[in-house]
Amino acid sequence: MAPGGSALKEALESNSTGLDYEVKMSKGEPNSNNKPAKSGSGSFGKYGIHSSNGVYELLECLVCTNLMYPPIHQCPNGHTLCSSCKLRVQNTCPTCRYELGNIRCLALEKVAESLEVPCRYQSLGCHDIFPYYSKLKHEQHCRFRSYNCPYAGSECSVTGDIPTLVNHLKDDHKVDMHDGCTFNHRYVKSNPHEVENATWMLTVFNCFGRQFCLHFEAFQLGMAPVYMAFLRFMGDENEAKKFSYSLEVGAHSRKLTWQGIPRSIRDSHRKVRDSQDGLIIPRNLALYFSGSDKEELKLRVTGRIWKEE
Numbered sequence: 001m002a003p004g005g006s007a008l009k010e011a012l013e014s015n016s017t018g019l020d021y022e023v024k025m026s027k028g029e030p031n032s033n034n035k036p037a038k039s040g041s042g043s044f045g046k047y048g049i050h051s052s053n054g055v056y057e058l059l060e061c062l063v064c065t066n067l068m069y070p071p072i073h074q075c076p077n078g079h080t081l082c083s084s085c086k087l088r089v090q091n092t093c094p095t096c097r098y099e100l101g102n103i104r105c106l107a108l109e110k111v112a113e114s115l116e117v118p119c120r121y122q123s124l125g126c127h128d129i130f131p132y133y134s135k136l137k138h139e140q141h142c143r144f145r146s147y148n149c150p151y152a153g154s155e156c157s158v159t160g161d162i163p164t165l166v167n168h169l170k171d172d173h174k175v176d177m178h179d180g181c182t183f184n185h186r187y188v189k190s191n192p193h194e195v196e197n198a199t200w201m202l203t204v205f206n207c208f209g210r211q212f213c214l215h216f217e218a219f220q221l222g223m224a225p226v227y228m229a230f231l232r233f234m235g236d237e238n239e240a241k242k243f244s245y246s247l248e249v250g251a252h253s254r255k256l257t258w259q260g261i262p263r264s265i266r267d268s269h270r271k272v273r274d275s276q277d278g279l280i281i282p283r284n285l286a287l288y289f290s291g292s293d294k295e296e297l298k299l300r301v302t303g304r305i306w307k308e309e
Helices: 054-058 083-088 106-113 132-141 162-171 269-274 283-290
Strands: 006-008 011-014 019-021 116-118 129-131 176-179 182-190 198-200 203-207 210-221 224-233 243-251 254-260 279-282 296-307
Touching: 054 106, 106 132, 116 132, 129 132, 162 176, 162 203, 182 203, 182 210, 210 243, 210 269, 210 296, 224 243, 224 269, 224 283, 224 296, 243 279, 243 283, 254 279, 254 283, 279 283, 283 296
Parallel strands: 006 198, 176 203
Antiparallel strands: 011 019, 011 182, 116 129, 182 296, 198 210, 203 210, 210 224, 224 279, 243 254, 243 296
């Protein structure tokens, strides 16, 4: 959610169904009902490594349980931990309470250097094998890594693959799900002259067998209050580039249009918003498009999604 904002719902009209929906505004939902997304496990541990292998268990930090990378520290009694946790425990071994000092476990570092290991996302489809010290860098950019929940109305820590997140959005966030590649939304806001950040309820479209997230927000762009609509693609950037979309808002024989490529949900909604990669409507123009009612903004945004040849 934008800082200090509230989550709103929009009145929705779907061209693909011909039905009209009126949805009341609501406050941002709490995150207490968000359920952790399930991840594929198979017979592999959390690093994509067989948990029965004692070597890999030795490479787990005793404090954070993450895999350790140089410098690997040890106490005089041989208990090991990673460099981050050494600072966290204030140079005292959490197992035997001896002072840690600056002893490095060079033997364990050397053993790790000789290992070749699978990606931790092996169960999700990545079957590449890497030297131990290259594994972490690969996993930071692996195309099979989990996605963050794209919902913008509350802080949500759920991660998962796309089918898992689609079900999570529908079941836990209760977002609107629609089939079709064209849309017609009417966003409503009371007291539109107030300077306030606000986020409307996310809408997800099933189009060409993929999912697209439509966002709409009010925020301050510098000193100017604006509204912004943009689309994000539920998949990686290289797949997002196969699609384009357009947005349009207008009235009284005037209109604003936007055409672009949907951003991947690898980019956070805040990053996309701050890059101004979408349809930006200054508040005065939004009020002009809305009509004569000064107590309530009623802004109609239409759009379509298409696949590039």
